[in-house]
Amino acid sequence: MKPHPYDHRWRERCDRMKAKRARRMNRDWEYRWRVRHRWHQRWHHQHRRFNHSLGARLIAVFIVLACASSAILWWSEDSAAGLLWAVPALLLVTGLAFGAIRHMVQPLHALALGAEAFRRGEFSHRVPVIHGDEIGDLARRFNQMAADIQAMLDGKRALLLALSHELRSPLTRARLHAEMVDEGSSRDALLDELAQMRDLISALLESERLGVGHRALSLADCDLAALAREQAQPSVALHIEAGLPRLKLDSLRVQLCLRNLVQNALRHNDAAQGEVQLTLARAGDGVRLTVRDFGPGVPPESLTQLGQPFYRPDEARTRHGGGVGLGLCLCRLVAEAHGSRLELRNVEPGFEVSLTLR
Structure with a gap:
C-alpha cells in the first residue's frame, strides 16, 4: 500500500535505523578507545616498573653496551683502518655505560653514610632520596626507621627522667626515717641500700642529661x-x-x-x-x-x-x-x-x- 503523505512511520523507521547505526559506530569507537587506552596503561605500568627496578635498568645498560660493541666491531671489519676508530668508539661506549651505572648506584654511597651515622647514634641524620627506584624506597625506609628509633629513645628518656624525679622525694623521706632508727647493723645496711638507690637515680638523671651531648656542658x-x-x-x-x-x-x-x-x-x-x-x-x-x-x-x-x-x-x-x-x-x-x-x-x-x- 502506498504510504500516505502525512504518515510519519517511515520517517521514524529511518530515524531508528540511523540511531542504531550511530550506536554501533559509537560502540566501535569506544571499543577501539578502550583497547588503545588499555595498551597505553600497560605501557605506562611497564615503564614505571622498569624505572623502579635497578636490576632491569642495569640489564638494559649491559644489553645496549653489548649491541653497540658488536656493531662497532662488525663495522670495523669492513675497512683496513677500522681499529683506528673502533678502539676509541669502544672506549667511549664503555665510558658512557660506566657513567650510567655510576649514576644509578650513586645513592648507595648515601645509604652507607646514613648507616654509619645511625651506628654512631645520630638518628637525626636523614638519607637523601635521589631516585624513585628500589634504592629510593630503601632510603625512605631508612629515614622512617631513624625517626621511629628517635621517637622511642625520646620516650624512654622522658620516662626515665620522670621516674627518677618522682623517686627522689620518697627516697629522701625514707632516708630521714632510717636515720631515726636506733644505731646498729640493720640501720647501717638500710642507709647503705638507700645510698645505692640515690646514686642510681643520680646516675640515671646525669646520663639522660648528657644524652644531648655538648649542650649539657x-x-x-x-x-x-x-x-x-x-x-x-x-x-x-x-x-x-x-x-x-x-x-x-x-x-x-x-x-x-x-x-x-x-x-x-x-x-x-x-x-x-x-x-x-x-x-x-x-x-x-x-x-x-x-x-x-x-x-x-x-x-x-x-x-x-x-x-x-x-x-x-x-x-x-x-x-x-x-x-x-x-x-x-x-x-x-x-x-x-x-x-x-x-x-x-x-x-x-x-x-x-x-x-x-x-
Whole structure:
C-alpha cells in the first residue's frame, strides 16, 4: 500500500535505523578507545616498573653496551683502518655505560653514610632520596626507621627522667626515717641500700642529661691536674706531667668521670700486683687521661659492649663487685660530650681506660 503523505512511520523507521547505526559506530569507537587506552596503561605500568627496578635498568645498560660493541666491531671489519676508530668508539661506549651505572648506584654511597651515622647514634641524620627506584624506597625506609628509633629513645628518656624525679622525694623521706632508727647493723645496711638507690637515680638523671651531648656542658677553664689530685688515696698512684695546659671543660662532669674510673679500677684491682695508676700526660694541644688497674681484665668479646647502659661482664654481675653498669656509661657520655672517645683495652695484667681532652 502506498504510504500516505502525512504518515510519519517511515520517517521514524529511518530515524531508528540511523540511531542504531550511530550506536554501533559509537560502540566501535569506544571499543577501539578502550583497547588503545588499555595498551597505553600497560605501557605506562611497564615503564614505571622498569624505572623502579635497578636490576632491569642495569640489564638494559649491559644489553645496549653489548649491541653497540658488536656493531662497532662488525663495522670495523669492513675497512683496513677500522681499529683506528673502533678502539676509541669502544672506549667511549664503555665510558658512557660506566657513567650510567655510576649514576644509578650513586645513592648507595648515601645509604652507607646514613648507616654509619645511625651506628654512631645520630638518628637525626636523614638519607637523601635521589631516585624513585628500589634504592629510593630503601632510603625512605631508612629515614622512617631513624625517626621511629628517635621517637622511642625520646620516650624512654622522658620516662626515665620522670621516674627518677618522682623517686627522689620518697627516697629522701625514707632516708630521714632510717636515720631515726636506733644505731646498729640493720640501720647501717638500710642507709647503705638507700645510698645505692640515690646514686642510681643520680646516675640515671646525669646520663639522660648528657644524652644531648655538648649542650649539657658548662665549659670553663679547668685544671685537670687539680681534679686528679682530688682522687689521691692510699691505693691510687698519681703520675701527672708538669706544665699541663688549662682546658675549656665542664669540671663537674670531668670530676664525675675521674671518680667513676678510679672507683671502677679500685673495685677490680688486685692490690697484690700493684696500685691503680692514674696518669695525666700531654697529647698535642690536649691532655691524655689514663686509668689502669691490675685486675683480671674483661673478656675480649665484652670490650665492644662496655660503656653501654646497665651492661656488666659475667665476672661482675654481683652488686658488690660489679655495680649496676652505669659508671662506664657515664664516663663514655662525658667523653663524647667533650668531643673525645673512651678507649677501653686489656693490658697484661689488668685493664686500662683512657681518653684525650682538648
